Amino acid sequence: MIFKLKALVAGFLSYQLYRFFISSEIDYKELLKNRNVLITGGSSGIGEEMAKYCAEAGSNVVIVARRKSLLDKVATDLRGLSPSPTSKMHYIVADFSDPDVSESVINEAIQFLGSLDYIIINHAIIPSSPKDVLKWSGNEHQRNQLASAMNINFNSYVTLATHALPYLHISNGSLLVVSSAMIDLPAFYLPYSTSKAAMSAFFTGIRQEIIQTKTNISVTIVHLGLIENQAGLAGCQQISASRGVDVRAILSMYAATDQKETGREIIWAAARKDAYFYYPRCQGLWILRVLRNLFSDPDRAVNTLESSVLYILDIKKKYFW
Numbered sequence: 001m002i003f004k005l006k007a008l009v010a011g012f013l014s015y016q017l018y019r020f021f022i023s024s025e026i027d028y029k030e031l032l033k034n035r036n037v038l039i040t041g042g043s044s045g046i047g048e049e050m051a052k053y054c055a056e057a058g059s060n061v062v063i064v065a066r067r068k069s070l071l072d073k074v075a076t077d078l079r080g081l082s083p084s085p086t087s088k089m090h091y092i093v094a095d096f097s098d099p100d101v102s103e104s105v106i107n108e109a110i111q112f113l114g115s116l117d118y119i120i121i122n123h124a125i126i127p128s129s130p131k132d133v134l135k136w137s138g139n140e141h142q143r144n145q146l147a148s149a150m151n152i153n154f155n156s157y158v159t160l161a162t163h164a165l166p167y168l169h170i171s172n173g174s175l176l177v178v179s180s181a182m183i184d185l186p187a188f189y190l191p192y193s194t195s196k197a198a199m200s201a202f203f204t205g206i207r208q209e210i211i212q213t214k215t216n217i218s219v220t221i222v223h224l225g226l227i228e229n230q231a232g233l234a235g236c237q238q239i240s241a242s243r244g245v246d247v248r249a250i251l252s253m254y255a256a257t258d259q260k261e262t263g264r265e266i267i268w269a270a271a272r273k274d275a276y277f278y279y280p281r282c283q284g285l286w287i288l289r290v291l292r293n294l295f296s297d298p299d300r301a302v303n304t305l306e307s308s309v310l311y312i313l314d315i316k317k318k319y320f321w
């Protein structure tokens with residue numbers, strides 16, 4: 001047993017070291033230069049950061065979302081960040097709750113870019129009010145939430161990928177989808193977790209089919225933990241308000257990572273053509289964060305430890321045992 005544990009720890013550490021050194025040797029910006037990139041959910045949050053990283057690297061970028069004013073602002077920022085005056089930046093206003101929109105988004109992106117090297121499917125409907133995270137009772141609101149989540153977080157992903165794959169086939173391109181660690185912790189927001197789990201399963205299958213055809217398209221599935229941005233914090237606040245769990249405990253337990261860093265790491269995973277990418281890398285291993293903070297910020301380390309223990313006891317009492 002001890003031997004197996006040691007072997008597991010040694011394997012994990014070697015893998016992380018390997019990833020660290022391999023990652024630091026790759027010139028990601030060179031890989032992304034002059035590439036044609038389509039990013040959904042690019043009006044805010046992680047999608048906006050991914051678009052900015054690609055623009056800085058010299059990619060041609062198309063972003064998609066519903067809020068025109070935000071898209072307009074982000075597109076202006078992208079033009080300012082690009083090292084090349086010939087790089088192309090464009091935005092598409094689209095609502096993925098409409099089942100016909102996904103195909104027209106791919107057509108418009110191709111019309112503008114000419115070809116497609118990367119498609120980053122990242123948009124999502126996330127809990128926006130305390131009643132979105134109540135325990136499942138199957139009431140009308142919850143059934144509508146589930147239908148919306150399946151439509152936006154699953155069906156539109158499938159349709160976008162279906163129409164993008166022939167172009168990725170030509171370019172040996174990369175398809176990346178953003179899933180969530182919530183698929184392993186579905187108790188808080190069943191519609192969201194269920195849609196993300198379905199999406200992850202679908203793209204795992206698609207990747208296997210692509211591998212069998214021996215084409216060079218890559219499919220990357222990203223599992224994100226808690227990200228310290230507006231959406232992440234809002235989600236925690238909803239859970240906190242509806243379930244009475246201390247929001248600081250949730251934040252400490254899943255200790256939230258910076259969204260800019262997250263955006264860059266996701267793009268790197270697509271450029272490396274990873275099959276799966278988990279970020280933050282030590283999701284749930286809060287003890288590692290405690291140790292890390294012990295050196296840089298002892299107060300936070302104590303707080304993380306204390307809140308995490310309280311959080312576990314709270315969850316245990318309320319939901320599981």
Ligand SMILES: NC(=O)c1ccc[n+]([C@@H]2O[C@H](COP(=O)([O-])OP(=O)(O)OC[C@H]3O[C@@H](n4cnc5c(N)ncnc54)[C@H](OP(=O)(O)O)[C@@H]3O)[C@@H](O)[C@H]2O)c1
Nearest residue numbers: 041043044045046065066067095096123124224227231232
């Ligand atoms: N933040 C976290 O802690 C966290 C954790 C795990 C996973 N994730 C995942 O990370 C991805 C990005 O989330 P984020 O944190 O960056 O949140 P965000 O800032 O709210 O980004 C969501 C994006 O999706 C777009 N969107 C939402 N509904 C849409 C629709 N019906 N049609 C078209 N676009 C739509 C939004 O733009 P408009 O409102 O302008 O349409 C926005 O650009 C999501 O897939 C999310 O599930 C986030």
